[in-house]
């Protein structure tokens with residue numbers, strides 16, 4: 001069924017207020033909602049709802065629950081193309097080998113080699129099929145670090161499709177908390193966790209940064225993986241230090257080669273030391289310890 005995305009923009013505080021009102025108002029309808037930061041310097045955020053039918057009715061309900069919030073732009077709409085993601089993945093996406101892992105779509109099920117850990121991920125609205133240099137860099141770094149360090153409690157911050165959380169769980173058989181700011185990604189993550197029989201190990205939660213009660217319950221972590229982007233990663237450095245146990249490992253990606261020094265400096269300032277960097281296309285994946 002085709003979907004319509006209804007969205008508006010505003011500064012962070014009204015966007016978060018609007019998002020929580022919409023979450024409450026549309027809870028029973030089960031419509032996916034998302035909030036994302038478009039421009040950090042200008043503090044511009046975008047809130048979206050995805051409607052499969054009667055988008056005009058959805059727009060009316062949005063307007064009536066947002067009337068008292070100042071500073072929101074007009075509601076705009078975007079028709080999303082109807083994509084058969086399985087066919088799309090069959091046509092375009094070949095399996096990816098990275099470190100110990102074979103990340104594939106359903107069409108290549110069973111084609112992993114001896115010793116490889118297969119992870120099945122279909123292309124979807126969530127990032128993380130293994131094809132991006134940041135994801136494959138993280139998979140390779142996980143393959144190096146986990147067998148050496150035997151972590152017991154891991155966090156995948158910005159989990160997207162949950163590919164990294166599943167990789168850690170399947171390799172180490174340890175609990176992994178997998179979080180994402182985007183509730184649509186969290187839904188996809190949950191499905192992928194189930195599909196890969198990792199639900200016993202992986203707990204998912206929608207959370208911006210470390211803002212969720214699950215962190216207090218599950219910390220300290222001895223392995224944190226975060227494939228986000230350089231700027232938010234630098235902002236998260238103090239919270240990463242608080243949530244990682246002494247001697248724990250941190251794997252960061254989403255960092256362009258020219259941003260590497262700046263990110264490392266931000267983390268050294270929080271008591272981390274840099275161990276290794278992997279380069280994939282123009283992206284780097286960094287391993288640090290506290």
Ligand SMILES: C[S@@+](CC[C@H](N)C(=O)[O-])C[C@H]1O[C@@H](n2cnc3c(N)ncnc32)[C@H](O)[C@@H]1O
Nearest residue numbers: 127128135158159160180181182208209227228
């Ligand atoms: C580049 S994708 C990585 C997905 C997957 N972990 C991988 O390696 O392929 C980054 C993900 O981080 C999420 N994200 C961005 N900023 C975040 C934040 N402040 N807190 C939590 N998640 C965030 C995005 O929604 C997106 O799903």
